[in-house]
Amino acid sequence: MRKKMTVLLVSLICLLALALSGCGRYVSSWSAVACVSSNTSDSAFVNFYKLSGKMVFKLKSDENEVIHYKGELKEGSLTVYYDTDGTKKELFSIKSGEKVDDCIGNLQKGTTYIIIETDERCENGDFHFDLQDMDTEETEENEG
Numbered sequence: 001m002r003k004k005m006t007v008l009l010v011s012l013i014c015l016l017a018l019a020l021s022g023c024g025r026y027v028s029s030w031s032a033v034a035c036v037s038s039n040t041s042d043s044a045f046v047n048f049y050k051l052s053g054k055m056v057f058k059l060k061s062d063e064n065e066v067i068h069y070k071g072e073l074k075e076g077s078l079t080v081y082y083d084t085d086g087t088k089k090e091l092f093s094i095k096s097g098e099k100v101d102d103c104i105g106n107l108q109k110g111t112t113y114i115i116i117e118t119d120e121r122c123e124n125g126d127f128h129f130d131l132q133d134m135d136t137e138e139t140e141e142n143e144g
Contacts, residue, residue: 026056057114066105076122081115
């Protein structure tokens with residue numbers, strides 16, 4: 001009886017571990033020094049002193065939205081991808097001393113993944129991603 005309970009308990013723990021590991025399409029695997037990040041349903045940001053690896057953010061998009069992104073990197077190089085329809089596409093690449101500030105549309109309703117992958121150890125980076133209504137983005141461009 002004790003052996004059956006042990007087997008049952010181990011089985012339940014394994015099942016729980018699989019359930020809690022998440023069913024996300026992409027998995028973060030990174031190391032950082034002095035890293036601050038946030039992820040809500042419509043925005044994400046990361047600010048770091050040193051970063052290496054892959055960070056994944058998960059946003060909830062609507063059909064009439066764009067991803068507005070901006071960032072800068074002092075040292076290193078990285079590539080940012082997005083996936084809104086099951087296909088991983090490059091959003092932008094950035095190298096030492098560069099800045100980006102742009103937007104991309106054509107999102108589908110549902111989950112949008114933002115994937116940051118470093119090519120090497122990166123230093124002093126600051127990146128922001130916001131989902132905005134396409135009409136709002138066009139109005140801001142006309143005013144600016």
